[in-house]
Amino acid sequence: MIEFHAVTNRFPDGTLAVDDFSLVLPSYKTTVFVGTSGSGKTTLLRMINRMVDPTSGSIDIDGADIGTLEPVKLRRGIGYVMQNSGLLPHRKVIDNVATVPMLRGMPKKRAREEALQLLDTVGLDRSLANRYPSQLSGGQQQRVGVARGLAVNPNILLMDEPFGAVDPIVRAELQQELLRLQRELGKTVVFVTHDIDEAFLLGDQVVILRTGGKVAQVGSPAEILANPIDEFVATFVGADRGKRSLHVENHGDGDIVVDETGRLAGVLVGSSTTSSRASAASQSGSESQCGSESKAGPRGPGASAQGGDSR
Amino acid sequence: MTWIWSNMDLIWDRTLDHLVLSVPSIILSFVIALPFGWLAHRYRASRAVILTTVGLLYAIPSLPLFIVLPFIVGTSIRSPLNLIIALTLYGVALMVRVVADGLGSVDRDVQQSATGVGFSGWTVFWQVELPLAGPVLLAGLRVVAVSTVSLATVGAVIGAQSLGSLFTDGIQRGIQEEIIAGIVATVLLALVLDAALVLFGRLLMPWTRRSAIGVAARNSAVVAGVTT
Ligand SMILES: Nc1ncnc2c1ncn2[C@@H]1O[C@H](COP(=O)(O)OP(=O)(O)O)[C@@H](O)[C@H]1O
Ligand SMILES: [Mg+2]
Numbered sequence: 333m334i335e336f337h338a339v340t341n342r343f344p345d346g347t348l349a350v351d352d353f354s355l356v357l358p359s360y361k362t363t364v365f366v367g368t369s370g371s372g373k374t375t376l377l378r379m380i381n382r383m384v385d386p387t388s389g390s391i392d393i394d395g396a397d398i399g400t401l402e403p404v405k406l407r408r409g410i411g412y413v414m415q416n417s418g419l420l421p422h423r424k425v426i427d428n429v430a431t432v433p434m435l436r437g438m439p440k441k442r443a444r445e446e447a448l449q450l451l452d453t454v455g456l457d458r459s460l461a462n463r464y465p466s467q468l469s470g471g472q473q474q475r476v477g478v479a480r481g482l483a484v485n486p487n488i489l490l491m492d493e494p495f496g497a498v499d500p501i502v503r504a505e506l507q508q509e510l511l512r513l514q515r516e517l518g519k520t521v522v523f524v525t526h527d528i529d530e531a532f533l534l535g536d537q538v539v540i541l542r543t544g545g546k547v548a549q550v551g552s553p554a555e556i557l558a559n560p561i562d563e564f565v566a567t568f569v570g571a572d573r574g575k576r577s578l579h580v581e582n583h584g585d586g587d588i589v590v591d592e593t594g595r596l597a598g599v600l601v602g603s604s605t606t607s608s609r610a611s612a613a614s615q616s617g618s619e620s621q622c623g624s625e626s627k628a629g630p631r632g633p634g635a636s637a638q639g640g641d642s643r
Numbered sequence: 644m645t646w647i648w649s650n651m652d653l654i655w656d657r658t659l660d661h662l663v664l665s666v667p668s669i670i671l672s673f674v675i676a677l678p679f680g681w682l683a684h685r686y687r688a689s690r691a692v693i694l695t696t697v698g699l700l701y702a703i704p705s706l707p708l709f710i711v712l713p714f715i716v717g718t719s720i721r722s723p724l725n726l727i728i729a730l731t732l733y734g735v736a737l738m739v740r741v742v743a744d745g746l747g748s749v750d751r752d753v754q755q756s757a758t759g760v761g762f763s764g765w766t767v768f769w770q771v772e773l774p775l776a777g778p779v780l781l782a783g784l785r786v787v788a789v790s791t792v793s794l795a796t797v798g799a800v801i802g803a804q805s806l807g808s809l810f811t812d813g814i815q816r817g818i819q820e821e822i823i824a825g826i827v828a829t830v831l832l833a834l835v836l837d838a839a840l841v842l843f844g845r846l847l848m849p850w851t852r853r854s855a856i857g858v859a860a861r862n863s864a865v866v867a868g869v870t871t
Contacts, residue, residue: 408761418756
C-alpha cells in the first residue's frame with residue numbers, strides 16, 4: 333500500500349507541480365493518474381521512487397516513510413517503466429532486462445536466465461534477446477521495458493505513459509497484455525497516462541488531475557463515469573460531449589452502437605433479443621432509438637457494447 | 644627514391660620517435676579532458692569558465708610554447724617530455740569541449756530511466772553516460788589524434804626528434820626526397836592512428852554498428868572539434 337500524506341512539490345524554479353496531494357493506493361490494484369500534460373503526473377510517480385522528493389508532506393510504502401530510505405536501494409526494489417521504454421541503447425535486450433538484478437548482486441548467468449524467462453512472460457520471442465533496442469519495433473521495446481520493470485520481482489510497478497509512443501493497434505495489444513500480467517502477477521501498479529480511455533480500461537482506481545497536481549476526482553471508472561463531480565471531469569471524460577452516452581442504431585446488417593454525436597462506438601453483441609427487436613422495429617433500416625434498457629446513457633456504456641469502456 | 648630505400652631505418656626510427664611523442668599525448672589529453680569536460684557539462688557556472696580557458700589554451704602559438712615550457716616545468720628543451728606536455732595541452736584544449744558536448748548529447752530519458760531503475764550516481768556516469776557519449780568522444784579523439792600527429796612535427800624545429808626532423812634535415816641539406824618522405828610518413832601515420840581509433844570504436848561500441856545511432860552525433864562532434 334502506498335500512501336501520500338499532504339504531499340506538495342514545488343520545483344526550485346517556483347513551479348507548483350503537486351499541491352497538497354493525499355491518497356491511498358491499495359496493494360495489488362492498479363491506480364491510474366490521468367490528466368493533461370503538465371498536471372503533475374510524472375512528478376507524483378517519481379516521488380514514489382524518490383527520483384523527486386516532496387517539498388512537504390510524506391509518502392509511506394507499507395507503513396514505512398520512504399523519506400527515511402536510501403533512494404538507490406528503494407528504486408532497485410520498484411519496477412519503473414517509462415515512455416520510449418528508456419532502454420539502454422548500448423546494451424542488448426537481455427542485458428537491459430538483467431541489469432537491475434545484477435546491480436543488486438545477482439550473478440550474471442542467473443540474471444540472464446531469468447531475463448530470458450521474463451521475455452516469455454511479456455510475450456517476446458527469445459530470439460530477440462541478443463538484439464540492441466534500436467533493432468526492435470516500438471511495441472517490442474515497450475515489452476522489454478516492462479520485462480525490465482518486472483526483473484527484480486517488485487511489489488510495485490511504476491509506469492509513466494508506457495504505451496504513449498506506439499500506434500493505436502499495438503497500444504491496444506499492450507494494454508490487454510498488461511491486464512493479463514496484472515491478473516497473473518497482482519502487482520501494485522501505478523500507471524500514468526493522458527488518455528482517459530486507457531485510464532478507464534486499466535485502472536481499478538482512477539485519479540483525475542488538473543493542472544498543479546490537484547485532484548479533480550478519485551474513484552473507480554464506473555463511479556467517475558456515473559457521477560462526474562464537476563464540469564471539468566465531465567469534460568475530461570467526454571460525458572459532456574455525449575461521447576459516453578451510447579445508443580443502438582440498426583443498419584440492416586446488424587446493430588451498431590453510436591454515441592450522441594453520431595460517432596460509431598462499436599457493435600452490439602450477445603443480446604439477440606435486443607437485436608431482433610430493434611430490427612423488427614425498423615425494417616427500412618432507418619435509425620431506431622432503442623428503449624431505455626439498451627441506452628447506456630450517463631451510467632456508462634452497457635457491458636455488451638464493445639469499443640467503449642470494457643470494464 | 645634511392646634516398647628513401649637506403650634510409651628506411653632512419654624513417655622507421657623517426658616514426659617511432661613520432662609515436663612516442665603523439666600516442667601518450669593523445670591518451671593523456673583524453674584522460675585529463677574527461678573530468679574538466681564533465682565539470683563543464685555538469686555545472687552551468689563552470690561551463691563558460693572552463694570552455695573559455697581551454698579555448699584560449701588552443702590559441703597559444705605552438706613554437707613559443709615549446710620554447711617557454713621547459714622554463715616553466717623544468718625539463719630540457721629537447722626532452723620529449725617537454726613536447727608531450729605541450730601536445731597534451733593542445734589535445735586537452737580540443738577534447739574538453741568534445742567531452743562536454745558528448746555528455747550533453749546523451750538522451751535525457753535514458754539517463755533518467757537508468758536512475759529510475761536504480762543506477763547510482765557514478766554507475767550512471769560510467770555505465771550509461773560515458774559509453775553513450777562514446778561516438779562523440781571518438782569523433783573528437785580522431786580530430787585530436789590527427790592534429791597531434793601533425794603538430795608533433797613542429798618539435799623538430801627545436802631539435803626534438805620526430806618525422807618533422809626529416810623535413811628540417813632535408814631542407815638544411817637540400818635533400819628533396821627526405822622532405823617528401825617526412826611529409827608522406829606523417830600523413831600515413833595520421834591515417835594509421837585514425838584507422839586504429841575507428842577500429843577500436845567498433846570493438847568497444849558494437850551497438851553503433853548496426854544502426855544509425857551516433858552517426859549524426861559523430862558528425863556534429865567533428866564540426867564542434869574543428870571550430871573550437
Ligand atoms: N525538473 C523540473 N523543474 C522545474 N519544473 C518542472 C520539472 N519537472 C516538471 N516540472 C514542471 O512541473 C509541472 C508538472 O510536470 P510533470 O509532473 O512532468 O507533468 P505531467 O507528467 O503530468 O505532464 C509542469 O509544469 C512541469 O513543467
Ligand atoms: Mg509526464
